[in-house]
Structures are given as C-alpha cells and as structure tokens.
Amino acid sequence: MKPRFTFHGGVHPPRHKTESNGTPIRDAGLPPQLVVPLNQSIGNPARPCVAVGERVLAHQRIADADGNVSAAVHAPASGRVLAIEERPFAHPSGLPALSIVIEPDGRDDSVDPVPVDWRQADSRTLREQLRDMGVVGLGGAVFPTALKLSDGGLETLVINGAECEPYISCDDRLMRERAADIVLGVGLLAERMQAKETLIGIEDDKPEAIAALTAACAGTGIEVVSVPTRYPGGGAKQLIRVLTGKEVPHGVRSTDFGVQCFNVATAYTVWRALVLGLPVVSRIVTVTGAVARAGNVEARIGTPADWLVGQAGPTPDSRGIIMGGPMMGFTLPAPAAGITKATNCLIARSEALFPPRPPALPCIRCGACSEVCPASLQPMELYWHARSKQFGRAQEYALFDCIECGACSYVCPSQIPLVDYYRYAKDEIWAAERDRKAAELARTRFDFRNYRAARDKEEKAARLAARAAAAAASAPAVAAETAPAPAATLDADKQAAIQAAMARAAARKAAGAGKDPAAPAATPMSDADKKAAIEAAMARAAARKAAKAAEATPPPSESDAP
Known part of the structure; x- marks a missing residue:
C-alpha cells in the first residue's frame, strides 16, 4: 500500500450511507x-x-x-x-x-x-x-x-x-x-x-x-x-x-x-x-x-x-x-x-432528519472552525470581514482558498452559517470585478471614440490644406483672367456716359419744345451733334458689355488668395 499523508482539519459527521448502498443500481x-x-x-x-x-x-x-x-x-x-x-x-x-x-x-x-x-x-x-x-x-x-x-x-x-x-x-x-x-x-x-x-x-x-x-x-x-x-x-x-x-x-x-x-x-x-x-x-x-x-x-x-x-x-x-x-x-x-x-x-x-437550524448567536472566538478547516484558514476572521463588507480584507485572509465544504459551520457552537457569509463575499467580489471590467471596456470604447474623432478631424484638416495649396497654385492665372479694367478706361466710359446723357436730355428738350405751339421752332441737329450721340450710344453699349462680363466672373475666395 502507498504511504499515506494527511490534511489539516476535517470532521466526522454521521455517514447515513447504509440506507442507500445496500441494494443494486x-x-x-x-x-x-x-x-x-x-x-x-x-x-x-x-x-x-x-x-x-x-x-x-x-x-x-x-x-x-x-x-x-x-x-x-x-x-x-x-x-x-x-x-x-x-x-x-x-x-x-x-x-x-x-x-x-x-x-x-x-x-x-x-x-x-x-x-x-x-x-x-x-x-x-x-x-x-x-x-x-x-x-x-x-x-x-x-x-x-x-x-x-x-x-x-x-x-x-x-x-x-x-x-x-x-x-x-x-x-x-x-x-x-x-x-x-x-x-x-x-x-x-x-x-x-x-x-x-x-x-x-x-x-x-x-x-x-x-x-x-x-x-x-x-x-x-x-x-x-x-x-x-x-x-x-x-x-x-x-x-x-x-x-x-x-x-x-x-x-x-x-x-x-x-x-x-x-x-x-x-x-x-x-x-x-x-x-x-x-x-x-x-x-x-x-x-x-x-x-x-x-x-x-x-x-x-x-x-x-x-x-x-x-x-x-x-x-x-x-x-x-x-x-x-x-x-x-x-x-x-x-x-x-x-x-x-x-x-x-x-x-x-x-424535520426529523434536518431539524431547523437554531438562531445564530454572537461569535465567541472559540477557534473550533480553524481547527477543522481543511484549507488551514481563519474562518472567524473571514466571517467578520465578510459581515462588515470589508471584502479586500477578506481576500487578504485567502477567502478564495475556501472550498465551501461546510466543516466550519458544522462545528460552530454559535450556529453561525459561516459558509453563507463566504459565498456572499465571493459573489460581491465577483460582481465588483465584473463591473470593473465593464467600466474598463466602456472607458476603452470611449477613448477609442475620441481618438477616432480626433483622427477624422486631422484628416479633414489635411484635405482642406491640400485643397487650399492647389487653389493657391492656380490663383495667378485666375486673377489675370478676372482682373478689372484699367482706371483710365473706366473714366472715359463714365465721361462718355455723361455726355450721352446730356445729349439725350437736350434731345428730349428740343422734342418737347417742338410740340409746344408757343415754343420757338426746333433747330435741326447738326452733324456734330449726331456724331456725339452715336459715340455716346456706342460708349453705353461698351459699358454694359463690360458690366455683364464682370458679373459673370465670380470674385476670388479667401482660400484662393496668395
């Protein structure tokens, strides 16, 4: 036979096996x-x-x-x-x-x-x-x-x-x-x-x-x-x-x-x-x-x-x-x-086999639970820390080494359901750990969301900068095509328009005088006046053409400015 060793603690509850092990399966x-x-x-x-x-x-x-x-x-x-x-x-x-x-x-x-x-x-x-x-x-x-x-x-x-x-x-x-x-x-x-x-x-x-x-x-x-x-x-x-x-x-x-x-x-x-x-x-x-x-x-x-x-x-x-x-x-x-x-x-x-458990009494620190614990723990310390919700302290006393065998509860003279407290503490710790992992996952997702938003913003800024650089490179040619007419040309057009307006006013005045019987007879337009009226009409047409061309060409944007 193999040499046998032993383990700490243990109890000898009533076996109750003969009631069921005497007959075949x-x-x-x-x-x-x-x-x-x-x-x-x-x-x-x-x-x-x-x-x-x-x-x-x-x-x-x-x-x-x-x-x-x-x-x-x-x-x-x-x-x-x-x-x-x-x-x-x-x-x-x-x-x-x-x-x-x-x-x-x-x-x-x-x-x-x-x-x-x-x-x-x-x-x-x-x-x-x-x-x-x-x-x-x-x-x-x-x-x-x-x-x-x-x-x-x-x-x-x-x-x-x-x-x-x-x-x-x-x-x-x-x-x-x-x-x-x-x-x-x-x-x-x-x-x-x-x-x-x-x-x-x-x-x-x-x-x-x-x-x-x-x-x-x-x-x-x-x-x-x-x-x-x-x-x-x-x-x-x-x-x-x-x-x-x-x-x-x-x-x-x-x-x-x-x-x-x-x-x-x-x-x-x-x-x-x-x-x-x-x-x-x-x-x-x-x-x-x-x-x-x-x-x-x-x-x-x-x-x-x-x-x-x-x-x-x-x-x-x-x-x-x-x-x-x-x-x-x-x-x-x-x-x-x-x-x-x-x-x-x-x-x-x-009730004959399993009578109701008496009400629990205060722990008297007798140490019986420590003597029977097969994991060599201090069950009374685990009990106090679990009861007071000091779960960190319970873990320091090796809470998770407990196999929940119930030997401590079996020998407790105060009838304290010790294992129930240990299970409660373990469940609370596991729940806290699940919450912590869920919070870490949520934080990771939130950080990634912020990172993704910042990355998208940087990529958009880079695209706009590239577009602005391309627009700046083509700005001189566009500016040359849409440049306004010289100031001298604009002044001549204004002068011609003024002269044409004065000629039209004179013509209307002369025509009105011809319709009035009391007015003197109208003086026929001389060749010089006709020539001036024709030049004024041509100047007006040129001015209107230049104005339409200016309206058809959009002004340069801020991003196109050099």
Whole structure:
C-alpha cells in the first residue's frame, strides 16, 4: 500500500450511507417529460441544434458545445421536442435556464454509436470526441474532461473514489458493480497521459468497493489505496495531499505539480465515450432521505427531480429536496427541475432528519472552525470581514482558498452559517470585478471614440490644406483672367456716359419744345451733334458689355488668395 499523508482539519459527521448502498443500481424508468438543461458544464451553455416539433433519437446530439469550456448535450431518449425555452434549473439561485423539453415515445430508438481508435487518434481528435460526447466531471464540478486530457509527462494520475459526503453512495455502488469498466477507463487515461503511477483513492468505509477495484486492477499496475474516512477527504486537493503529499495552492493547477485527478464515474464515461462511442445521457443518482425505498438509480439526464423522489416513495413528512449532500448541497428552489450531470444525490428532507437550524448567536472566538478547516484558514476572521463588507480584507485572509465544504459551520457552537457569509463575499467580489471590467471596456470604447474623432478631424484638416495649396497654385492665372479694367478706361466710359446723357436730355428738350405751339421752332441737329450721340450710344453699349462680363466672373475666395 502507498504511504499515506494527511490534511489539516476535517470532521466526522454521521455517514447515513447504509440506507442507500445496500441494494443494486436499478433503472429509474422513463418520466412523461424530460427537461434537459443546456447548462451541463461549468462553462458556456450548449447551443440547440434541433427544432420544436422535431423527432429526436436516443443519444442524438441536440445541442452543440459553445466554445472550449463547454460540452455537447444529447437526447436521453427518443421522442418529440415539445419546447426549447426557459425552465426551472437545478441551481441555488433558482434562476431558469434554457432547456429542451422532450416527450419520450417509449421506443428508445437510438442513433448509431461513433467510437474512435483512441490508441491511434491524436490528442485533438480525442478532445473533440470527449467534448462532442458531453463528457464532464461527474464528481460535481462538471468541468469539461477534454480540457484535462494532457499529452503526457504526468507524474501521478489520481482517481477519486473517496465519496466523503454523507448520504451519497452512487460512486460506491458504481465501483462495486462496474469495476471492470472503470478500470478500462482508468487504464485508457493513464496510457494516453503517460502517467508514471496511477492511484485510486477510496475511503476505508467502502470495503466492498475496495475489494472489487483491487480485483479488477490485478496485473494492470494501477494501485488501489484505502484512505481514512474523514470529511472532506474526497476533495481533489485533499485527496492529492493524502495520496502524494503535495499541496496544491489556490489558483494553481495540479498539473503544475505533475498530478491530475478524475472521478471514478468520469473515468467510466470516458471509456464509454471513446471505446463504445456512447454520449453521456444518464448517470447514477442516490435517492435517499425521507423515502420508503432509498437506493441508487440510473436516471436519464433531464428527469424531473420530484419525479425521481416520487418513485422512491416519499414519506408524509418529507418537505423539499436537497440536491447533493447535507454539507455542500442545497435545497432545490424548483423540485420539478430536470436533473443534470452534476446531480449525484437527491435527499428528501424532513424535520426529523434536518431539524431547523437554531438562531445564530454572537461569535465567541472559540477557534473550533480553524481547527477543522481543511484549507488551514481563519474562518472567524473571514466571517467578520465578510459581515462588515470589508471584502479586500477578506481576500487578504485567502477567502478564495475556501472550498465551501461546510466543516466550519458544522462545528460552530454559535450556529453561525459561516459558509453563507463566504459565498456572499465571493459573489460581491465577483460582481465588483465584473463591473470593473465593464467600466474598463466602456472607458476603452470611449477613448477609442475620441481618438477616432480626433483622427477624422486631422484628416479633414489635411484635405482642406491640400485643397487650399492647389487653389493657391492656380490663383495667378485666375486673377489675370478676372482682373478689372484699367482706371483710365473706366473714366472715359463714365465721361462718355455723361455726355450721352446730356445729349439725350437736350434731345428730349428740343422734342418737347417742338410740340409746344408757343415754343420757338426746333433747330435741326447738326452733324456734330449726331456724331456725339452715336459715340455716346456706342460708349453705353461698351459699358454694359463690360458690366455683364464682370458679373459673370465670380470674385476670388479667401482660400484662393496668395
């Protein structure tokens, strides 16, 4: 057996596993409707690729992965798509999520499986296959498995079979009944990642699972290690510490220390996706608590949670459903929400099993929370800073190292819901960070807008300057063509016009005198007067012609001036 290490803190809550781990896995059956949420991974929701009214087959892809941190979603059964709409989602927020509602036809017609030759395929092909088969971490984190598949150089491959949370026994039954398939998946991962050693960690309260996997691993080089039962020993960092002695700090990937960790159920689905070509359309779920027939069922993704609990026979005093375990789980805001790949346990709660929490009392600084914290934090300091909204100080005390296991709340004699305060502080910090990034983006856009306006203004000024320079170059020729007549010529024209006017006046006076009987007889115009009148008329015509020419030519603009 591998030498064991230990981690700081931890608690020993009542196990409550025997209520559900004594009977084999059974088929949950087919509900009247399957409500399949598209949020099936820690990343982006999948994008629907089917239409309302369309008939789909079991294992058919109904939503494509949206980006690298995402996973495809498949039809759990054959039937007709009733709707693609917002439906209640199995999440603490209670917010709805886009879901595909399928009415099963009971025939379970399936598409043909698409396996790959995983030994010959390159890493990119395997990652695409895992993404398109919807393989994610089934331990609860639902991180896309494709992103964890490295090309090699791994020191230790850790397979998590600890299952430390009370009430949950789905991995226990899976290891007992399908150990051979799990080992095939573990061997596949170890070979592809070229792991120097492969360790399967199982808590010592599961002797049947340890025996089954030990027998299945015979001759494979895979070692099964029994680890002490202590919550939260099933956390990835805690199990890595116990099996390898390596501490993985917050914000650092375990692969930086040569270690990678997968859940046993994830290894099982990796083998099915690559070797059998079957996508993830179901998972093992523990149904326990205030029910008559507690046990483990293989339920199709999208099965309503209350329908599953109803099949187990809830007792009359059951009130509400907890998804997950009592330490890290949450009460479903909408019991009719369809289960997801993260749903490992459904607990029908009752006041007998989960009595109301007493009112919180003031913190007495007993230090019990520090003693049990697996991350070696100071929970009481985090509590005070979170409560007083001193989020910067909370971060200084390593708030984000908290794994929200609930051990501190479990031992608090003042019944303070410590984890709720930590979650609140984290949410506020994340919200502030989102606002900061949004403000930075808005500022960047505003600065670019100003830069673009200044650039356009400079380009316009440059164009006007070039136009003015071109106009200045052609100004002498234009000025010569439109120059006014000499002053002497203008004076002669004025003199001729005056003389012509005087001649016309004299002529009118003479004509008027001729019409008056009392006036003397008009004197006939002499040749000199006629000549003067003709010259005056010619001068007037020349003056009018010059005036029209001057009006037809526009004056030079300011930009044309030299």
